[in-house]
Amino acid sequence: MKATAPPPFFIANVESDDQQIDAWANQPLLASLEQGGIDWPSSCRNGTCRTCIAQLMHGKVRYEIEWPGLSAEEKLEGYVLPCVAFPCSDLALRSGNL
C-alpha cells in the first residue's frame, strides 16, 4: 500500500477575524494569514519580539527554530508565534494579546 502524501495546506479558522484561510504547510502561519488578507500584527518575523502572538484553540504547529520566544507555560496554554510556527493540522487561532 502506498503512503499518502501530507496535504499541502490546512484550514485555519481565525476567530478574532471570523475568517478561514489556507494555512500552507511549507510556510509560517503569518505568511498564510497575510496571503489570506488578514492584517495580523508582526515586527521581527523571527520569533523574538512576540508582536504576532496568538493562541491556538485547537490544532498543532511545529517550529524550525529551537526555542521561540514563549515560556513553557505559554506553550502549554496554546500560545504560538505565527511568524515562525508552521501548521501541522487544521487549526483555530485567535489573537493572543496577553
Ligand code: FES
Ligand atoms: S513577529 Fe516577532 S515574534 Fe512574531
